[in-house]
Amino acid sequence: MHVKITDVAEKAGVSIATVSLALNGNEKINIRTRRHVAAVAKEMGYRPNPSAKRLASRKSRQIGLVLPDIENIYYAALAQDTLNELRMSDYALIISSSMNSRQMERRIVSDMIGNQVEGLMIAPVEKPNDNIEYLDALNDAGIPYVFVTASYPDLEHPCVMCDLYGGMKQLLTRLYDRGLRRMALLSGAQNVHCFDLRDGAFMDFCAEKGLEGCRVYHLDGIRYDDSFNHVQSMALEGLDGILCVNDMMALGAINALKARSLRVPEDIAVAGYDDSIFSRISPVPITTVRQDVRRMAVSAASWMLDCVRGNAPDPENLRLIPCEVQLRRSTER
Amino acid sequence: MHVKITDVAEKAGVSIATVSLALNGNEKINIRTRRHVAAVAKEMGYRPNPSAKRLASRKSRQIGLVLPDIENIYYAALAQDTLNELRMSDYALIISSSMNSRQMERRIVSDMIGNQVEGLMIAPVEKPNDNIEYLDALNDAGIPYVFVTASYPDLEHPCVMCDLYGGMKQLLTRLYDRGLRRMALLSGAQNVHCFDLRDGAFMDFCAEKGLEGCRVYHLDGIRYDDSFNHVQSMALEGLDGILCVNDMMALGAINALKARSLRVPEDIAVAGYDDSIFSRISPVPITTVRQDVRRMAVSAASWMLDCVRGNAPDPENLRLIPCEVQLRRSTER
């Protein structure tokens, strides 16, 4: 039914060892033999059985990507970019999504280990203090991993992420220059690194400048409704700016402010984060901070490929990726 | 290093055949032995090598999902739902995205075949008239497939999708009842089934009601900018409604109308499709048609699982899934 290596060997008049070596481009095999074998294989439509290949070579040729939420536009972009990055390699990408559940994340990682991925790229739901168990499992199994969209300097894991702290600082500087003095940050759950970083930048900045009355709100969720509902009922006295950890939330804030008959940016400025489509479709274009997701994907994938291929991974790939402020009308006063 | 079946067999005091059969729940093995083996395996942390398993049983235990664009919220939802649906099965889902390129789609399908998926779920970029080549390949390889979010009655392929035609008809009926008589439909490229269906419903409806001056525009893309730019420059005389094939485009239309100092819905009504987040975050909540993506994913996955498991697939799963109109303010006059 299916053509296998023995068929190719027979037709090409060589041994299966030669076919295998030739097809894998082994230099030991005479170049003319290699070409001949390749031609015969192609003619016969030979496709090596991946399971057999994996078993014999003890490599799964698979890399896992664990996402918190594939329906989040940001992670979807990460998935697409990673897919593209690995497409030309001989590694397949196995994508999974935990729906923001730590428990699910653990199960997924466990399944990935069971499925013998050679490496794992993890965009963690939370700072993995109590996830360490699965890191142990990864270490025990000798599976290289890299955190994406997260960074844990204190835990010394390989991480690639954008400089959220720096991005927030830059944004604040620009807003400060525009005269904003009392701002609120609508953030996500505490102890989630990507929020903690921006919370920290916010508080540090306010402390540096001696700004009073600035405040961080930790919302339960980071969707449109979460910020909309919150802004609808929050105390706004004296506030001249609302920052959000993503653009969709910023849009929620804008719409809630409008519902309260407040104008953006005249009465109050609003800024988002990520430079996603939401910042551009807003009735008032939203000032935001651009994250270079593509570059993040490329760095993480390159690092991962180095690891699984046994090359010395380039530490350059683990460097923080700078963010860039995009000023738009929502903060022009 | 890694514990394998021989280790378990030795420790349990049985043969590897017994271990294999026991672990796979074969009734031939005494229930006590099964339990004993299971206990030993668990204690030793035994995880069968998936490659060996796949090779020996000649099953890859993998199902592929080919998407046109994973960054599109609609397909991302489909991916998540499918992932969830297969999670409890013993099949892994391999997700890939073609970035709306037919060529890429072909390559992906080819790679999936090479990777020996047992079944394929395809959300095709275009009506597969010239894709038939890869369908041949699938048939030759005996790989069952099902189209999702697409339906080709004339080609007689298994398909699961929402009733886009019916949904559009329902929407038009509601709008007609509200007095709309001259409408424009902003659609996507021709010969893409999911657009063709709605275009057809639109034209059929207009013909039935004898509406003059209704018109379908085939835009190059179906993103925000595509509709925004189009509406910015299109002739609006006498038009009382603009329909779009998704909510993001409807939002683009609304914003473009606003830029032209036209009010929605007072001056002109706007409707979208999908009932996505965009219809709710709009300054004017958008009337739309809800597609039950989850149900579509469940149906497709169930059908696929039946196929790969060798069960007779339930034709019920291939039935058109009804759509539901969501009336919102953008069409209230």
Added chain:
DNA sequence: TCCCATAATTAAAACGCTTTAATATGGCTA
């Protein structure tokens, strides 16, 4: 006690590839 049917277990043959150590070939040198 013996036999036989039945239940439970196992030996051994795949599965289709990789990889290593060994073999064959054919100059070239001494």
Added chain:
DNA sequence: TAGCCATATTAAAGCGTTTTAATTATGGGA
């Protein structure tokens, strides 16, 4: 001409399971 060496090829031993046919218990009836 024998001996070497470099190059090219191959035999054969895995890799860790599943699966089938064969073997070995088990126990109830004659």
